[in-house]
Amino acid sequence: MDSVPSPEPATAPAAEPRPGQVRYLPATGQTLMKLIITGPFGVGKTTLIRTLSEIPTLHTEEVMTRSSVGHDDLKGLPEKATTTVAVDFGRLTVPGDLVLYLFGTPGQERFFPLWQDIARGALGALVMADTRRLADSFPVMDMVEEEGLPYAVAVNRFPGAPAHSDDTLRKHLDLAPQTPLVQCDARNRRDSIGTLIALAEHVLTRLPEDD
Amino acid sequence: MLIAFIAVLLAAAIGGIWSGLRHVRDAQLVRMARTTVQTAEVRAKNAEEQLQVAIEELRYLAADRIPAAVLALTHEHAPVPGLLHPQAANAQLAKAMRDVLSSATDAAAGERDRVDAAARAAMRGATSKVQSLLYQTQSVLHDLQHELDDPRLLELDFRNELALRRIQATAVLCEAWPGLARSDSPLAEVVIGAQSRVAGYARIKMANHLREQRLGVVARAAEPLAIAVAELLANATSYSHPDTAVPVTIQQSGGRGALVVVDDAGIGMDDETLARARRLLAGPDTLLLTELGNPPQAGFAVVGRLVKQYGFSVHIESSPYGGVRAMLRVPAELLTVLDEEHTLSVLVPAPADTAAPQRPAEPLEDSPVTEAVPLPSRRRRSPKTAAARPVAAVPQPEAAPAARTPEQAGALWGALQDGTRSGRTAAGNATGDEQGDIRS
Amino acid sequence: MTAGRPGTSGAAAAPKGGPPGGRGRRLIPAYLATGGRERPRGTAGFDRLTLLVATDQQPPELDFGPEHRRLWTLLRPGALTVVECAAHLGLPVSATVFLAADLVGGGHLLARSPVPKAEEIDRTLIERLLVGLRALP
DSSP, X not given: OOSOOOSSOOOOOTTOOOTTOOOOBOSSSOEEEEEEEEESTTSSHHHHHXXXXXXXXXXXOEXXXXXXXXXXXXXXXXXXXXXXXXXXXXEXXXXXXXXXXXXXXXXXXXXXXXXXXXXXXXXXXXXXXXXXXXXXXXXXXXXXXXXXXXXXXXXXXXXXXXXXXXXXXXXXXXXXXXXXXXXXXXXXXXXXHHHHHHXXXXXXXXXXXXX | OHHHHHHHHHHHHHHHHHHHHHXXXXXXXXHHHHHHHXXXXXXXXXXXXXXXXXXXXXXXXXXXXXXXXXXXXXXXXXXXXXXXXXXXXXXXXXXXXXXXXHHHHHHHHHHHHHHHHHHHHHHHXXXXXXXXXXXXXXXXXXXHHHHOOOTHHHHHHHHHHHHHHHHHHHHHHTTOOOSOOXXXXXXXXXXXXXXXXXXXXXXXXXXXXXXXXXXXXXXXXXHHHHHHHHHHHHHHHHTSOTTSOEEEEEEEOTTSOEEEEXXXXXXOOOHHHHHHHHHHHTOOSXXXXXXXXXXXXXXXXXXXXXXXXXXXXXXXEEOTTSXXXXXXXXXXXXXXXXXXXXXXXXXXXXXXXOXXXXXXXXXXXXXXXXXXXXXOOOOOOOOSSSSOOOSOOOOOTTOOOSOOOHHHHHHHHHHHHTOHHHHHHHHHHHTOOOOOOSOO | OOTTOGGGSOGGGSOTTOSTTOSSSOSSOGGGXXXXXXXXXXXXXXXXXXEEXXXXXXXXXXXXXXXXXXXXXXXXXXXXXHHHHHHHHTOOHHHHHHHHHHHHHTTSEEEEOOSXXXXXXXXXXXXXXXXXXXXXX
């Protein structure tokens, strides 16, 4: 996993839909599942979702702006954009009549009180991390653990980011032995599928053997 | 001797004559004096009467005329009485008293203007701060709406918007800047945006008759126009029965301008109210807070102020729907045509031709090479509850809705059973916290 | 939340043809879709992943707003989940649920919840998922 990620953007999904084209689902026969992709701002959640999604990543997004009220702003200057709200999600149809919905969920602490709502119905969470600022992922990992949601860690290997062995990273993240850690390039489709496989395997281990 | 005797006689005669003459003159003098005295008595009496009149007039001036004149500064129909004794009053006295009256009202008006200006300045400061806070709340609510699916966030957003409209209107009235700069915005969206700021918004039905769907309002006028339309809509909804619709039409007018027409089936206005409304809508030069009445009836005054500043105009008349029709004309210089790419909101009645929002692929960030830094470490957590939650907690469709009293739930359900539109109406009425404008 | 999002740049970088309202503070709030109601019609819960399918019954103009008809039109060619519909309409999921519930109530849409229930998430399902993921191109 220490190979340097390819600098090119990941292979686009085979059927990258053209803008404006809506990709519909069959009306019956599918099982829909929800996965949470989380992590700190800028860690690559959108990239991973875009790499995997068969639909253009849809944002429920607007560029939000700061209020222009206040003594500095009374001159009628146009507002400055200050924050972008986005909930990204993507869709991945998996052979066997399964459809995975990947929800990019902010890993910022201000959203934590609301996580139960966000994570409701999810199979598990993929927590993304960046070795250049590993600690940014700690709060969301704490929170996911406290919620008891099964998760795997995907370390997004940004070009130029320092490389570390899985063991080193596991130690610093204080991962439980059974919690998967995968190093990946979120732009790479195989890598990204690998993170989902790791998560699914982990979910499987937590299910009772017999039902 | 004889001569002496003659002389004596003569002297006596002369003395007699003289004496006679003196008697005559004395009598005349007496008569004259008597006349003089009589005249003086008359004059004195007159003067005393004049003084009495003056005292009465002064008392009346102090007790009635000055207060009435000061009152008339704010209540143009308040009568200002004249002199008590117009026939008896001395012309100079009357003029002096007119001078006192005007001097007193000037002083009162000057003082009132100063106090009002100070009040407006204080209000500007307060509204600016509150408006800023409400926008911050709006941003947070907007974020949350896109993260979470709880409909109560929509309700909160609406409440916040109602508060914003009030504070913004007050700010405009106090000569503040509307507090928000927009980019060029589609006229249809400006009107729908205005609709969303009114408590009874579900009753407002917009018909879009624009030939050019991308007709836009230039940046500087977009927010002022939204404020003005919102006030006209608020007036229409609050003065018409909750069961009636408030039709709004947007159309292009002959001279490259556009027209926003708001009708209501309400109680209409009498001539005097209409005249006062028209004066306010024309944007009078000065408008004092103290002139807005109690409770303040600010809607048309707000519109008038914006009319004055931004160059659109509003005319009101009787509506064929029974109530009032307000016609807001947007002149060509405040209009523009937006570029093809501008996607209209789905909430705008417009041809259903807009594709889903799409975005070009974004390049991956070029992350600069960073030095290897020592990695931080953390301690892992355990689940808060002893038993970890199930692998996946799935949605529970029958999950209990948020706490609500059975009465509220019943009322809401009853309203909803009547169908969507009437349900909307009922729910809209439940939020009827509009404040009246100047209809009587 | 990856790099290259417009949020880090100035307002001028905001995409054109983006969500309704474009740059600047929102002009049209999503709550308009509720028509002043606090709760969506009916009591059945809609999830983000509730699948919506249009029926042949077109929603009449008189009873439904433009946003309702837009949703029905969007769904004419095939099925989509609530969250996808929301993104296509540029509305939050909560507001979209109001529209969907109205249309389902009027017989213009069908809603289906193809999300497995807790007891259905078993090893078989996850094993199917793993087989499927490994078979992906």
